[in-house]
Amino acid sequence: MKKIQILVLILSAAFACHFSVLAQVGKAPGNSREKEIVRPAPNLAHEKKKMLISILEKQETDWNKGNLKGFLSAYWNSDTLRSLSVRGLQYGYDRLEKKLLKNYPDSVSMGHLDYDAIHIELIGEMDAMITGKWLRKNDKKFQGGFFTVLVRKIKGRWLIVSEQLS
Numbered sequence: 001m002k003k004i005q006i007l008v009l010i011l012s013a014a015f016a017c018h019f020s021v022l023a024q025v026g027k028a029p030g031n032s033r034e035k036e037i038v039r040p041a042p043n044l045a046h047e048k049k050k051m052l053i054s055i056l057e058k059q060e061t062d063w064n065k066g067n068l069k070g071f072l073s074a075y076w077n078s079d080t081l082r083s084l085s086v087r088g089l090q091y092g093y094d095r096l097e098k099k100l101l102k103n104y105p106d107s108v109s110m111g112h113l114d115y116d117a118i119h120i121e122l123i124g125e126m127d128a129m130i131t132g133k134w135l136r137k138n139d140k141k142f143q144g145g146f147f148t149v150l151v152r153k154i155k156g157r158w159l160i161v162s163e164q165l166s
Contacts, residue, residue: 045122048122048128049120049122049128051158052117052120052128052130052151052158053117053120055074055151055158055160056074056115056117056130056132057115058070058074059071059074059113059115060113060114060115063110063113064110064112064113065107066106066107066110068100068101068104068110071100072093072096072097072100074159074160075093075096075159075160076093076152076154076159076160076161077093078092078093078161079091079092079093079094080092080161081093081096081160081161081162082161082162082163083095083096083162083163083165084162084163084164084165085164085165085166086165086166108138109138110136110138111136111137111138111139112136112137112138113134113135113136114134114135114136115132115133115134115147116132116133116134116135117130117131117132118131118132118133119131119132125153126152126153127150127151127152127153128150128151128152128158129148129149129150129151130147130148130149130151131146131147131148132146132147133145133146133147134146134147134165145165145166146165146166147163147164147165147166148163148164149162149163149164150162150163
């Protein structure tokens with residue numbers, strides 16, 4: 001008698017498992033129509049990181065086309081924009097724009113730019129920090145280093161509010 005009870009329990013558990021799996025994929029028997037398969041919600045952090053990488057990709061594209069204005073559109077147009085390099089700390093969008101226009105007056109002097117994002121850290125809903133490498137090739141000369149940018153969502157747009165270049 002005990003063997004039969006154990007067998008019934010095992011079969012009941014297997015039967016319940018089978019119908020549970022079918023129900024999860026939307027194919028439970030007894031339904032004339034198949035239910036839609038439930039898909040997991042999108043990974044919002046992953047989607048946000050992809051969007052942040054697209055900012056760097058647009059900057060690369062604009063730079064490599066000689067479009068300095070397009071490149072600069074990723075920056076916050078504010079007096080409190082910060083840019084730190086080996087030459088020191090500089091404040092303001094206008095100063096950054098003037099410096100870049102002076103150093104890169106045309107597409108030939110701009111050369112070819114490549115970014116490689118190494119790490120993206122989401123900081124709350126409105127901020128992110130991107131660390132990566134940059135390489136610029138111009139007339140067979142290479143210049144490169146590392147960068148960290150703080151990106152903030154301002155009025156619905158993600159903009160670079162601070163950068164550090166090495």
